[in-house]
Amino acid sequence: MHAPSITFVLMSLATILITAAGCNGSGGATEPVTGTVTFEDGSPVAGGTIVFADVAENSSSIGYIQQDGTYTLGTFGETDGAPTGKYKVTVIGDSEYGQRSAIHARFGQQTSTPLEAEVKEGPNTLDFEVQRGR
Template sequence: MLLIGLVGGCSSGGSLETATVTGKVSYQGKPLPYGSISFRPEAGSPAYAKLREDGTYSLSTFGNGDGAVIGKHQVLIIATETDAGIAPANDSGIEMPVTKSVIPRKYTSFSTSQLTAEVISGKNNEFSFNLVD
Protein backbone atom coordinates (compact mmCIF):
# COMPACT_ATOMS: atom_id res chain seq x y z
CA MET A 1 0.00 0.00 0.00
CA LEU A 2 2.85 2.37 0.81
CA LEU A 3 4.40 1.68 -2.61
CA ILE A 4 1.17 2.67 -4.35
CA GLY A 5 1.14 5.96 -2.41
CA LEU A 6 4.73 6.70 -3.41
CA VAL A 7 4.12 5.90 -7.06
CA GLY A 8 0.94 7.98 -7.05
CA GLY A 9 2.81 10.92 -5.54
CA CYS A 10 5.51 10.75 -8.20
CA SER A 11 3.06 10.56 -11.06
CA SER A 12 1.39 13.83 -10.16
CA GLY A 13 4.01 15.48 -12.34
CA GLY A 14 5.17 18.47 -10.35
CA SER A 15 5.63 20.49 -13.54
CA LEU A 16 4.36 24.05 -13.70
CA GLU A 17 1.12 24.86 -15.50
CA THR A 18 1.52 26.01 -19.09
CA ALA A 19 -0.78 27.76 -21.55
CA THR A 20 -0.68 27.84 -25.34
CA VAL A 21 1.32 30.78 -26.73
CA THR A 22 1.37 31.81 -30.37
CA GLY A 23 2.26 34.96 -32.23
CA LYS A 24 4.20 36.61 -34.99
CA VAL A 25 7.58 38.33 -35.26
CA SER A 26 8.20 41.11 -37.77
CA TYR A 27 11.34 43.07 -38.59
CA GLN A 28 11.11 46.45 -40.30
CA GLY A 29 7.40 45.84 -40.89
CA LYS A 30 7.84 42.47 -42.64
CA PRO A 31 7.44 38.94 -41.19
CA LEU A 32 10.77 37.53 -39.97
CA PRO A 33 10.88 34.22 -41.91
CA TYR A 34 13.64 32.45 -39.91
CA GLY A 35 15.23 32.35 -36.47
CA SER A 36 13.86 31.52 -33.05
CA ILE A 37 12.05 33.03 -30.08
CA SER A 38 12.42 32.19 -26.39
CA PHE A 39 10.29 33.14 -23.39
CA ARG A 40 12.01 33.00 -19.96
CA PRO A 41 9.64 32.97 -16.97
CA GLU A 42 10.40 34.41 -13.53
CA ALA A 43 10.37 30.79 -12.30
CA GLY A 44 10.45 27.53 -14.23
CA SER A 45 11.63 26.32 -17.60
CA PRO A 46 11.92 28.60 -20.64
CA ALA A 47 9.80 28.09 -23.76
CA TYR A 48 11.17 28.00 -27.31
CA ALA A 49 9.97 28.00 -30.92
CA LYS A 50 11.44 28.21 -34.41
CA LEU A 51 9.96 30.99 -36.53
CA ARG A 52 8.01 29.88 -39.59
CA GLU A 53 8.32 31.50 -43.04
CA ASP A 54 5.40 33.83 -42.29
CA GLY A 55 6.98 34.93 -38.99
CA THR A 56 4.56 32.96 -36.82
CA TYR A 57 5.49 30.72 -33.91
CA SER A 58 3.97 28.31 -31.37
CA LEU A 59 5.92 27.88 -28.12
CA SER A 60 6.91 24.63 -26.40
CA THR A 61 8.24 24.17 -22.86
CA PHE A 62 7.92 20.52 -21.78
CA GLY A 63 6.44 19.03 -24.95
CA ASN A 64 5.52 19.83 -28.52
CA GLY A 65 3.29 22.92 -28.61
CA ASP A 66 2.39 22.94 -24.89
CA GLY A 67 3.06 26.68 -24.63
CA ALA A 68 4.81 28.58 -21.86
CA VAL A 69 4.68 28.59 -18.07
CA ILE A 70 1.95 30.83 -16.63
CA GLY A 71 3.32 34.22 -15.52
CA LYS A 72 5.57 37.07 -16.63
CA HIS A 73 8.35 36.40 -19.14
CA GLN A 74 11.33 38.10 -20.68
CA VAL A 75 11.58 37.48 -24.43
CA LEU A 76 14.50 37.18 -26.82
CA ILE A 77 14.62 36.65 -30.56
CA ILE A 78 17.56 35.31 -32.54
CA ALA A 79 17.99 35.50 -36.32
CA THR A 80 21.43 34.95 -37.80
CA GLU A 81 22.98 34.68 -41.24
CA THR A 82 23.00 30.90 -40.73
CA ASP A 83 19.22 30.95 -40.02
CA ALA A 84 18.75 33.04 -43.17
CA GLY A 85 20.87 30.63 -45.25
CA ILE A 86 23.43 33.33 -46.08
CA ALA A 87 26.29 32.32 -43.75
CA PRO A 88 29.76 32.74 -45.20
CA ALA A 89 31.44 29.60 -46.53
CA ASN A 90 33.62 27.79 -44.03
CA ASP A 91 37.24 27.19 -44.98
CA SER A 92 37.93 23.74 -43.53
CA GLY A 93 41.40 24.87 -42.43
CA ILE A 94 40.09 27.47 -39.96
CA GLU A 95 37.65 27.64 -37.09
CA MET A 96 33.94 28.07 -37.73
CA PRO A 97 33.20 31.76 -38.27
CA VAL A 98 30.84 33.43 -35.81
CA THR A 99 27.53 34.03 -37.52
CA LYS A 100 26.22 37.56 -37.56
CA SER A 101 22.81 38.63 -36.34
CA VAL A 102 20.52 39.96 -39.08
CA ILE A 103 18.39 41.82 -36.53
CA PRO A 104 19.60 44.37 -33.97
CA ARG A 105 21.70 42.56 -31.32
CA LYS A 106 19.66 44.05 -28.47
CA TYR A 107 16.88 41.54 -29.25
CA THR A 108 19.22 38.54 -28.88
CA SER A 109 19.56 38.79 -25.08
CA PHE A 110 16.99 38.61 -22.29
CA SER A 111 18.80 41.42 -20.49
CA THR A 112 18.72 43.89 -23.39
CA SER A 113 15.69 43.04 -25.55
CA GLN A 114 13.16 44.90 -23.36
CA LEU A 115 10.55 42.49 -24.78
CA THR A 116 8.13 41.04 -22.24
CA ALA A 117 4.92 39.02 -22.17
CA GLU A 118 2.53 37.78 -19.51
CA VAL A 119 1.09 34.32 -20.11
CA ILE A 120 -2.34 33.90 -18.51
CA SER A 121 -4.15 30.64 -17.85
CA GLY A 122 -7.32 30.19 -19.89
CA LYS A 123 -6.62 33.19 -22.14
CA ASN A 124 -5.71 33.53 -25.82
CA ASN A 125 -1.99 34.19 -25.37
CA GLU A 126 -1.02 35.70 -28.70
CA PHE A 127 2.02 37.97 -28.73
CA SER A 128 3.31 39.81 -31.78
CA PHE A 129 6.67 41.59 -31.78
CA ASN A 130 7.71 44.19 -34.37
CA LEU A 131 11.49 44.63 -34.22
CA VAL A 132 12.96 47.96 -35.25
CA ASP A 133 16.52 49.27 -35.67
Protein backbone atom coordinates (compact mmCIF):
# COMPACT_ATOMS: atom_id res chain seq x y z
CA MET A 1 0.00 0.00 0.00
CA HIS A 2 1.38 3.42 -0.97
CA ALA A 3 1.04 6.57 1.10
CA PRO A 4 -0.85 9.39 -0.64
CA SER A 5 1.27 11.93 -2.48
CA ILE A 6 1.49 15.47 -1.15
CA THR A 7 -0.19 16.63 -4.37
CA PHE A 8 -3.23 14.46 -3.64
CA VAL A 9 -3.39 15.74 -0.06
CA LEU A 10 -3.11 19.39 -1.20
CA MET A 11 -5.75 18.94 -3.89
CA SER A 12 -8.08 17.36 -1.35
CA LEU A 13 -7.51 20.26 1.04
CA ALA A 14 -8.11 22.76 -1.75
CA THR A 15 -11.38 21.04 -2.65
CA ILE A 16 -12.53 21.24 0.96
CA LEU A 17 -11.61 24.93 1.13
CA ILE A 18 -13.45 25.71 -2.11
CA THR A 19 -16.50 23.85 -0.83
CA ALA A 20 -16.37 25.68 2.50
CA ALA A 21 -16.03 29.02 0.76
CA GLY A 22 -19.01 28.21 -1.42
CA CYS A 23 -21.11 27.24 1.61
CA ASN A 24 -20.20 30.32 3.62
CA GLY A 25 -20.27 32.79 0.75
CA SER A 26 -23.30 34.49 -0.63
CA GLY A 27 -22.51 33.27 -4.11
CA GLY A 28 -21.74 36.88 -4.98
CA ALA A 29 -19.86 38.32 -7.91
CA THR A 30 -16.31 37.29 -8.64
CA GLU A 31 -13.70 38.92 -10.84
CA PRO A 32 -11.32 37.03 -13.15
CA VAL A 33 -7.88 36.49 -11.57
CA THR A 34 -4.92 35.00 -13.41
CA GLY A 35 -1.18 35.31 -13.09
CA THR A 36 2.19 33.62 -12.96
CA VAL A 37 4.24 32.38 -10.02
CA THR A 38 8.01 32.43 -10.50
CA PHE A 39 11.18 31.99 -8.50
CA GLU A 40 13.59 34.90 -7.96
CA ASP A 41 15.61 33.86 -11.01
CA GLY A 42 12.52 34.16 -13.24
CA SER A 43 11.97 30.42 -13.70
CA PRO A 44 8.36 29.26 -13.30
CA VAL A 45 7.07 27.41 -10.26
CA ALA A 46 6.06 24.19 -11.99
CA GLY A 47 2.94 22.97 -10.22
CA GLY A 48 1.38 23.63 -6.85
CA THR A 49 -1.43 25.56 -5.23
CA ILE A 50 -2.00 29.28 -4.67
CA VAL A 51 -4.56 30.43 -2.10
CA PHE A 52 -5.97 33.94 -1.69
CA ALA A 53 -7.35 34.15 1.89
CA ASP A 54 -9.67 36.96 2.92
CA VAL A 55 -9.31 36.66 6.69
CA ALA A 56 -11.92 39.36 7.43
CA GLU A 57 -14.59 37.56 5.38
CA ASN A 58 -13.39 34.05 6.31
CA SER A 59 -13.26 32.99 2.68
CA SER A 60 -10.67 31.87 0.18
CA SER A 61 -10.08 31.43 -3.52
CA ILE A 62 -7.78 28.75 -4.89
CA GLY A 63 -5.81 28.20 -8.07
CA TYR A 64 -3.71 25.32 -9.33
CA ILE A 65 -0.31 26.34 -10.63
CA GLN A 66 0.42 24.83 -14.04
CA GLN A 67 3.81 23.57 -15.24
CA ASP A 68 4.52 26.95 -16.86
CA GLY A 69 3.83 28.80 -13.57
CA THR A 70 0.42 30.19 -14.59
CA TYR A 71 -2.72 29.95 -12.49
CA THR A 72 -6.41 30.88 -12.62
CA LEU A 73 -8.30 31.44 -9.35
CA GLY A 74 -11.63 29.92 -8.45
CA THR A 75 -14.01 30.54 -5.55
CA PHE A 76 -17.35 28.88 -6.27
CA GLY A 77 -16.05 27.01 -9.33
CA GLU A 78 -12.57 26.06 -10.51
CA THR A 79 -11.91 29.18 -12.59
CA ASP A 80 -14.59 31.74 -11.72
CA GLY A 81 -12.18 34.19 -10.06
CA ALA A 82 -12.38 35.88 -6.66
CA PRO A 83 -14.53 38.54 -4.99
CA THR A 84 -13.08 42.05 -4.85
CA GLY A 85 -11.01 42.71 -1.74
CA LYS A 86 -7.62 42.37 -0.09
CA TYR A 87 -6.00 38.99 0.47
CA LYS A 88 -3.07 37.22 2.11
CA VAL A 89 -1.56 34.90 -0.49
CA THR A 90 0.05 31.53 0.19
CA VAL A 91 1.86 29.33 -2.31
CA ILE A 92 2.65 25.64 -1.87
CA GLY A 93 4.66 23.84 -4.53
CA ASP A 94 4.20 20.26 -5.63
CA SER A 95 6.45 17.65 -4.08
CA GLU A 96 6.61 13.91 -3.81
CA TYR A 97 5.50 12.31 -0.55
CA GLY A 98 8.20 12.76 2.07
CA GLN A 99 10.03 15.42 0.04
CA ARG A 100 10.14 19.15 0.64
CA SER A 101 8.47 21.62 -1.65
CA ALA A 102 10.83 23.62 -3.87
CA ILE A 103 9.26 26.79 -2.42
CA HIS A 104 10.45 28.24 0.90
CA ALA A 105 8.07 27.17 3.68
CA ARG A 106 7.22 30.74 4.76
CA PHE A 107 5.19 31.21 1.57
CA GLY A 108 2.88 28.35 2.57
CA GLN A 109 1.65 29.86 5.85
CA GLN A 110 -0.69 32.82 6.32
CA THR A 111 1.25 33.95 9.39
CA SER A 112 4.57 34.22 7.57
CA THR A 113 3.87 34.83 3.88
CA PRO A 114 4.90 38.29 2.68
CA LEU A 115 2.56 38.00 -0.31
CA GLU A 116 -0.58 40.12 -0.49
CA ALA A 117 -3.01 40.96 -3.28
CA GLU A 118 -5.97 43.15 -4.04
CA VAL A 119 -8.65 41.97 -6.44
CA LYS A 120 -10.42 44.83 -8.21
CA GLU A 121 -13.39 44.99 -10.55
CA GLY A 122 -12.58 43.65 -14.00
CA PRO A 123 -9.84 41.27 -15.11
CA ASN A 124 -6.90 40.98 -12.67
CA THR A 125 -3.42 39.76 -13.59
CA LEU A 126 -1.48 39.19 -10.36
CA ASP A 127 2.04 37.77 -10.61
CA PHE A 128 4.07 36.58 -7.62
CA GLU A 129 7.73 35.86 -6.97
CA VAL A 130 8.77 33.32 -4.33
CA GLN A 131 12.05 32.07 -2.91
CA ARG A 132 13.29 28.52 -3.22
CA GLY A 133 13.32 26.35 -0.09
CA ARG A 134 16.56 25.81 1.74
